[in-house]
Amino acid sequence: MSKTALITGITGQDGAYLAEYLLKQGYIVHGIKRRSSSLNTERIDHIYDDPHNSGRRLFLHYGDMTDSLNITSLVQKIQPDEIYNLAAMSHVKVSFETPEYTANADALGTLRILEAVRMLGLTGHTRIYQASTSELYGLVRQVPQSEDTPFYPRSPYAVAKLYGYWITVNYREAYGMHASNGILFNHESPIRGETFVTRKITRAVSRMALGCDDCLYLGNMSAKRDWGHAKDYVRAMHLILSQPEPDDYVIATGITTSVRDFVRMAFGYIGAEIEFSGEGTAEEGRIVSVNGELFNSRVGTGDGSHLKGRRVVAVDPAYFRPTEVEMLVGDNTKARTKLGWQPQYDLDALIADMMKSDLKLMAREDYLRKGGYRTMNYFE
Numbered sequence: 001m002s003k004t005a006l007i008t009g010i011t012g013q014d015g016a017y018l019a020e021y022l023l024k025q026g027y028i029v030h031g032i033k034r035r036s037s038s039l040n041t042e043r044i045d046h047i048y049d050d051p052h053n054s055g056r057r058l059f060l061h062y063g064d065m066t067d068s069l070n071i072t073s074l075v076q077k078i079q080p081d082e083i084y085n086l087a088a089m090s091h092v093k094v095s096f097e098t099p100e101y102t103a104n105a106d107a108l109g110t111l112r113i114l115e116a117v118r119m120l121g122l123t124g125h126t127r128i129y130q131a132s133t134s135e136l137y138g139l140v141r142q143v144p145q146s147e148d149t150p151f152y153p154r155s156p157y158a159v160a161k162l163y164g165y166w167i168t169v170n171y172r173e174a175y176g177m178h179a180s181n182g183i184l185f186n187h188e189s190p191i192r193g194e195t196f197v198t199r200k201i202t203r204a205v206s207r208m209a210l211g212c213d214d215c216l217y218l219g220n221m222s223a224k225r226d227w228g229h230a231k232d233y234v235r236a237m238h239l240i241l242s243q244p245e246p247d248d249y250v251i252a253t254g255i256t257t258s259v260r261d262f263v264r265m266a267f268g269y270i271g272a273e274i275e276f277s278g279e280g281t282a283e284e285g286r287i288v289s290v291n292g293e294l295f296n297s298r299v300g301t302g303d304g305s306h307l308k309g310r311r312v313v314a315v316d317p318a319y320f321r322p323t324e325v326e327m328l329v330g331d332n333t334k335a336r337t338k339l340g341w342q343p344q345y346d347l348d349a350l351i352a353d354m355m356k357s358d359l360k361l362m363a364r365e366d367y368l369r370k371g372g373y374r375t376m377n378y379f380e
């Protein structure tokens with residue numbers, strides 16, 4: 001018998017990769033998607049199963065984490081073996097603008113899932129994965145951060161996720177549920193949301209390589225993150241739910257890099273060398289040299305001479321956060337030893353994957369020429 005999984009947030013980065021991974025493992029996959037006025041299934045269109053097909057294994061349901069009746073009735077109907085609770089308002093900066101909604105979706109949303117399983121008597125049947133986050137460590141108390149490091153959340157998002165973390169632990173201890181937290185450090189990919197810093201950078205570098213847009217504006221370039229590839233991280237989610245006992249795990253690469261160095265590496269991919277000068281809000285990055293041959297082989301056109309001497313990065317304080325998380329780096333010892341998990345992508349391979357994909361995407365006429373949200377300097 002195939003196992004049945006329910007994924008909340010299936011239309012997001014992780015939901016899409018996880019759905020693809022579980023389908024390959026022979027699962028029947030149900031996903032909750034929000035009703036929106038424009039199509040929001042782009043990330044899962046390649047695995048979409050037409051409702052008229054017989055024997056299909058991917059099912060989509062309308063729903064919302066803020067709607068208890070909807071969550072409970074879906075859990076009742078699907079009776080999943082596994083629930084991956086990935087749905088969330090996941091942007092840290094935006095959570096300062098929408099703190100109440102973030103708490104409702106991210107904190108109470110988690111409670112709604114746990115309570116549905118408990119109320120429906122599925123405690124012994126359904127395993128639950130909760131998408132916890134390195135943002136819980138915030139103003140870090142220890143370097144690197146492990147499962148034993150105390151939390152110090154620094155945003156409405158992180159505080160909501162703190163509730164999600166502890167309510168998961170509480171339901172595990174109170175009701176014997178197989179409920180686990182994956183404390184995942186930042187993970188990225190070609191389908192990462194365009195307003196997270198890595199994707200903002202790879203899109204912008206691609207657009208500038210193709211001769212569109214002038215300057216990328218960023219916030220705190222000194223912030224450091226432990227960046228991995230989402231494909232590696234969804235494997236970890238599945239491994240966590242496949243353990244005989246529920247538990248909490250840090251999933252990270254163990255290497256931390258600044259936003260500034262991520263920018264350097266993304267330009268490096270197209271053969272362009274960037275030099276930073278100035279301090280604080282006056283900091284800027286200029287291209288000092290371009291390897292024309294490498295540029296041409298990676299971009300597919302020109303020699304990159306249009307970039308030489310140009311200011312390509314500057315700081316806009318609008319992207320600063322009221323409280324910042326300056327540095328994160330995870331200790332993945334427990335995941336490596338207990339789950340046998342280890343990442344296959346390093347940062348170079350991640351950036352190459354993202355750059356390759358964005359260069360291809362931006363080269364499409366409609367992407368390159370359109371303004372508005374198709375350019376690179378978003379609000380966030």
Ligand code: NAP
Binds near residue numbers: 015034040
């Ligand atoms: P994402 O790309 O932003 O996807 C979030 C998903 O949640 C989307 O499918 C979104 O739907 C859905 N969603 C948002 N609010 C909802 C609501 N009220 N009801 C139902 N669905 C809702 O995030 P991700 O990067 O895949 O991350 C997955 C989970 O892991 C999130 O919980 C995130 O907080 C957490 N996390 C992420 C990272 C990371 O580095 N990526 C690290 C640690 C933890 P739409 O497509 O309609 O917007």
Ligand code: F7E
Binds near residue numbers: 134195
């Ligand atoms: O910011 C700095 C920013 O928005 C990373 C979410 O998936 O990972 C993500 O949260 C860093 C921060 O991700 C810009 O200030 C500089 O220090 O890409 P981000 P995040 O805040 O780390 C965690 C683990 C999650 O759980 C979240 O769901 O980059 N930064 N300049 C910028 N960030 C953005 N977005 N835009 C800038 O222009």
